[in-house]
Amino acid sequence: MTIFSIVLRSLRQHALSCAVTSASVALAGGLLLTVWVVKTQSQAAFTGINGGFDAVLGARGSQLQLVLNAVFHLEASPGNVVWQDFLDLQNNPDVELAVPLAVGDNFHGWRIVGTTPDLFQKSEYAPGKKFELRPGGNWFDPARRSAVVGSFVAEKMKLKVGDRFHPFHGLIYDEQRQHAETYVVVGMLKPSNTPADRVIWIPLEGVQRMSGHHAGADTEISAVLVKLKAGSALAGFQLENYYNKQGNHLTFAWPIGRVIAELFDKVGWFDRVLTLVAWLVAFVATGSILASIYNSINERRRELAILRALGARRTTVFSVIVLEAATISAIGVALGFGVYAVLISVVTEIIRSQTGVVLEPFASNPVMFWEPAAFIVLGACAGIIPACKAYRTDVANNLGPYS
Amino acid sequence: METLRQPLLQISGLQKSFAAPAGGRHRIVSVAEFSLTAGLQLALAGESGSGKTTFLHLIAGILQPDAGTIHFNGEPVSTFSESQRDRFRARNLGYIFQTFNLLPGYTCLENVLLGMSFGPGVDRGRAQQLLERVGLGDRLQHRPQQLSTGQQQRVAVARALANRPKLVLADEPTGNLDRKNSRAALALIREACREDGAALLLVSHDAELLGQFDQVSDFSQINQTVHLEEIA
Numbered sequence: 001m002t003i004f005s006i007v008l009r010s011l012r013q014h015a016l017s018c019a020v021t022s023a024s025v026a027l028a029g030g031l032l033l034t035v036w037v038v039k040t041q042s043q044a045a046f047t048g049i050n051g052g053f054d055a056v057l058g059a060r061g062s063q064l065q066l067v068l069n070a071v072f073h074l075e076a077s078p079g080n081v082v083w084q085d086f087l088d089l090q091n092n093p094d095v096e097l098a099v100p101l102a103v104g105d106n107f108h109g110w111r112i113v114g115t116t117p118d119l120f121q122k123s124e125y126a127p128g129k130k131f132e133l134r135p136g137g138n139w140f141d142p143a144r145r146s147a148v149v150g151s152f153v154a155e156k157m158k159l160k161v162g163d164r165f166h167p168f169h170g171l172i173y174d175e176q177r178q179h180a181e182t183y184v185v186v187g188m189l190k191p192s193n194t195p196a197d198r199v200i201w202i203p204l205e206g207v208q209r210m211s212g213h214h215a216g217a218d219t220e221i222s223a224v225l226v227k228l229k230a231g232s233a234l235a236g237f238q239l240e241n242y243y244n245k246q247g248n249h250l251t252f253a254w255p256i257g258r259v260i261a262e263l264f265d266k267v268g269w270f271d272r273v274l275t276l277v278a279w280l281v282a283f284v285a286t287g288s289i290l291a292s293i294y295n296s297i298n299e300r301r302r303e304l305a306i307l308r309a310l311g312a313r314r315t316t317v318f319s320v321i322v323l324e325a326a327t328i329s330a331i332g333v334a335l336g337f338g339v340y341a342v343l344i345s346v347v348t349e350i351i352r353s354q355t356g357v358v359l360e361p362f363a364s365n366p367v368m369f370w371e372p373a374a375f376i377v378l379g380a381c382a383g384i385i386p387a388c389k390a391y392r393t394d395v396a397n398n399l400g401p402y403s
Numbered sequence: 404m405e406t407l408r409q410p411l412l413q414i415s416g417l418q419k420s421f422a423a424p425a426g427g428r429h430r431i432v433s434v435a436e437f438s439l440t441a442g443l444q445l446a447l448a449g450e451s452g453s454g455k456t457t458f459l460h461l462i463a464g465i466l467q468p469d470a471g472t473i474h475f476n477g478e479p480v481s482t483f484s485e486s487q488r489d490r491f492r493a494r495n496l497g498y499i500f501q502t503f504n505l506l507p508g509y510t511c512l513e514n515v516l517l518g519m520s521f522g523p524g525v526d527r528g529r530a531q532q533l534l535e536r537v538g539l540g541d542r543l544q545h546r547p548q549q550l551s552t553g554q555q556q557r558v559a560v561a562r563a564l565a566n567r568p569k570l571v572l573a574d575e576p577t578g579n580l581d582r583k584n585s586r587a588a589l590a591l592i593r594e595a596c597r598e599d600g601a602a603l604l605l606v607s608h609d610a611e612l613l614g615q616f617d618q619v620s621d622f623s624q625i626n627q628t629v630h631l632e633e634i635a
Contacts, residue, residue, distance in 0.1 A: 001513065001520040013508035306504045309465060311493020311521030311566075313486050395465050396457075400502040 003316065006307075007324045010300075017292045018328055024285040025332020029375055030339025032278035036367040037340075038347055039271045041359040043264050046072075047257045049194060049357060051225060052124045053099075054236060055254035057081065057089055057243065058223040063253035064263055070101055070223035071256060072195045072355055073111050076171060077103050078251070080220040085250060089224055094235030097122055097227040102207035104222070107165055109173040110153045112200045114207030117142065123227065125194050137161050137187025142203040146186040152197040152356060154188045161185055167202075169212055180211050195356035226254075282375065285332065289325050290382040297321075297389045304390050305398035314391050321387035322380050329379020333372040409477070411441040411569060411602050412462065417471035417481075419457055431457045433627045434471070441569065444593060444603040448613050449622030455606035458626065459572045462604070463496055464488030476569065493522035497563030497601065499592065501575040503555045505547040511558045512543040518565030533561040537591055553584035560592050564599055571596050573605040577612055589615060 011018045051071050058066040059079025068075040090098040099122075102114035117139055120131045133139065133148070140146040149159050159165075163185045169177040183202060191197055208218040228235045236254045243252035253259050264271075297304075304317055344361040352358050414437040420430040431454040439445055449455045460466040462473060464480055467488075473481040480491055492498075497518070505514050515530040534540055537557035539550075547555050556576065563571050573592060577585035589612055596603040606622065613619050 001516045001525055006517075006520075009508050009513070302504070303506055303508075306506060307517075307521075308489070309463070309492070309498055309504070310518055310562075311489050313489045313521075315486070316521070396460050399465075400500055400504055 003320055003323060006320050007327055010320070010324055011327060014292075014296055017296065018331070021285070021288045021292050021328050022332040022335060024288050025282075025329050025375060025379065026335035026339050028278065028281040028285040029333050029336025029371060030343055031281055032275075033336065033340040033367060033371055034343040034347060035271075035274045035278045036371070037344060037361055037365055038351075038359065039275070040365060040367070041361070041363075042351065042357070043261075045357045045359060046355075047260045047264070049260075050256040051194065051196070052126065052227065053097075053225040053256065054228045055226040055239070055252055055256065056223055057085070057098075057226055057250060057252050060249050060251050063251055063259045066223060066251055066253045067256055067259045068263075069103065070225060072357075073103075073113065073199050074195075074355065077222040080217075080222060081224060081250065083219045083221065086221055086224050089226065089239075092235075092239070094229055094239070095226060096229045097225075099123065099225040100204055100221040101223045101225065102204055102221045103171065104207060104213065105167040105169055105179065105210060106171055106173055107153075107167055107200055108157065110157065110198065110200055111171060112147075112167050112202055112207065114202050114204040116204055119201075119225070120148070123225075125192055125196065129192070131192060131196065132190045133187045134190055140186055140201065140203055142205060144203075145181055145183045145206060146202070147183045148187040148189060148201040149185055150197040150199045150201070150356075151189050151191040152352070153200055156353075159185050159188070161187065167210065169210075177212075181206075193356075193358035198353075198356040226252075282378065286329070286378045286382045289328050289379055290385055293321060293325055293328075293383060293386040294389065297386050297393075300390075301393050301398045302400070304393045305395045308393070308395040309399055317393065318387045318391045321390045322383040325383025325386070326376050326380035329376050329382075330372075332379075333375045336372075336375075409441070410438040410474075411443075411476060412437070412439040412604075413472075413474040414438065414462070415472055417458075417461060417473065418469045419454075419461055419466060420469055432461060432468075434458065434625055435627060437625055439570070439602055439604055442600055442602055444596060444616060444618065445605070446613050446616040446619045447604070447606045447622040447625070448608065448610075448619055449606060449626075450608055453622055454626050455622055456574050458622070459498075459574050459604070459606060462570075463498060463572060464492050489521070493566065495569050497566065497568035497571040499556075499559050499563045499571065499573040499576045501578040503547070503559040503579070505555055505558055505562070507547055510544045510546055511539055511550070511561075514547070514558055515562045515565050518562035522566035530561070530565060533564055534558070536595065537561050552579055553588065556580060556584070556588045557591060560588070560595055564595050564601065567599060568601050570602045570604065573603065575607050575609075576605065577607070577609065582611070585609070585612060586615075 056066050056070045059081055061078030065075050065078050069077050086100050089095060099115060099119045105112040120139055124130050140148050164182050166182055167179045168174060169179060240252050240254050243250045307317060348359045348361050414434055417432060417434040418430065419432040420428040423429045447455060457466065461468050468481055472479060475495060483491060511534055512530055515533055516525050519525050531543060534543055537560055539554060539557055542550060576592060577588050580588055607613055
């Protein structure tokens with residue numbers, strides 16, 4: 001009979017307390033895994049998403065707000081850009097592609113964005129990947145009130161080709177602010193796992209000339225997505241200098257990844273708080289292992305004395321208790337992956353529905369290797385104090401009555 | 404012929420005392436000379452509180468003597484370190500307790516296997532064979548609490564013999580049994596020790612049980628602290 005089989009029998013004897021402490025470790029482990037994976041994956045996903053563009057040009061204001069508005073379709077637009085500014089940028093020899101965007105309307109809370117067909121036909125949202133339509137659909141006709149619906153919106157609003165809808169004014173749904181125009185769904189995007197999935201795309205002129213928009217809206221846009229020519233390494237610096245330092249009415253957010261990284265720097269404290277909470281939960285769970293085994297030692301003194309009387313060394317008894325604590329932790333870690341699967345599924349869906357960004361929660365991540373090891377080591381450490389108590393068990397006094 | 408054999412167990416000048424609650428120390432064991440030949444079955448008669456269990460614990464290496472020597476098969480057990488004594492106990496001794504001391508979370512078979520685990524190593528076949536020999540071949544997977552008191556004692560006997568001991572120590576082994584079971588248990592212990600070639604040192608105050616032994620010694624004659632002696 002090995003030490004491990006002695007441990008398993010002991011766990012079997014104390015199944016209830018073992019289950020409760022394992023569950024607390026599982027909760028802590030699942031929480032820590034979730035926080036860590038969401039942190040690393042969302043940072044990688046958000047900083048990696050640029051829609052295939054290098055920069056965003058918009059009204060004077062926050063670069064972060066500009067990027068969130070134009071690339072992630074979050075936040076309000078910081079202001080408008082006049083059409084001539086768009087043309088100037090489009091004609092810059094270092095610019096490969098400039099795509100105008102106009103925002104300001106919604107359909108039941110889903111953002112309606114006006115743009116040109118260039119967004120779908122000339123750009124790649126990721127290297128080698130262009131937006132594609134589901135079978136039976138078409139790109140919108142700039143001269144008609146037609147719309148292409150992102151895959152997530154189509155799924156949530158159950159829209160299909162041929163459906164008609166009225167846009168609502170503003171970025172927040174208010175049923176009192178319905179526009180008179182009727183749009184026809186002519187196509188639905190295949191899922192791209194980008195924020196574009198959460199948008200209803202209509203021709204740029206549609207937003208510019210929507211009834212109820214302010215006078216002059218037809219010559220203004222909200223932002224310009226900019227792709228610089230490959231090889232023009234200094235173009236980004238030059239345009240940033242031109243718009244941000246020499247100019248005074250526009251903002252050039254470049255590069256997009258750096259702007260988003262700054263966001264994560266700003267909210268880094270939140271990550272750290274969550275991580276700290278997860279580690280605190282882990283320490284509490286470890287403490288519960290310590291307490292449950294420590295308390296059980298009193299009722300197990302006789303059992304330990306019998307083991308010693310049969311020839312088990314003090315170090316063997318010590319090892320049994322430490323291994324028992326580590327095993328409870330290991331069981332908790334294994335169950336923790338189940339907790340993680342549940343938590344991460346919920347969080348991934350929330351992030352997807354709020355931003356369109358899809359995380360890959362089950363992709364390999366270093367935390368999935370070091371977290372189980374750390375928890376098992378912590379568990380084993382929690383076993384040391386009760387193991388010392390077991391180590392000191394007086395054999396003769398605990399074996400039973402003296403005849 | 405017995406006396407010509409090399410003693411299995413040789414004790415001389417053995418002393419053990421404990422701290423008394425009211426201060427000072429109580430000497431419990433003071434044995435000038437004691438020996439036991441290999442394969443011999445000896446009963447020690449003594450009243451409750453006469454130091455019999457302490458004497459057995461000292462032989463088993465569970466307690467360390469204050470003075471004196473214990474030699475087992477020529478080896479000075481009393482000078483062994485604690486881990487050496489653990490190893491000695493696991494390899495050479497079987498111990499049958501008055502309260503059996505079976506582990507409740509283990510099956511009969513596992514309790515017997517445990518008797519081998521720290522010594523020569525686990526031999527599942529022998530464990531099953533021992534339980535069959537004590538009449539519990541159909542109770543291998545039963546837990547102690549599912550057995551009668553007599554059956555529990557038989558498991559304890561099987562466990563004591565599991566590591567092929569040279570000496571079996573039995574401390575009031577029938578103290579918790581009725582008369583009928585008591586006789587049967589003693590017969591089983593003696594027969595099992597004889598078959599395995601193990602010496603048996605049994606302590607008891609039960610006159611009827613002691614009457615079944617050819618060799619009985621009065622422990623009060625061996626242990627010279629007839630009354631608890633207070634040491635200044």
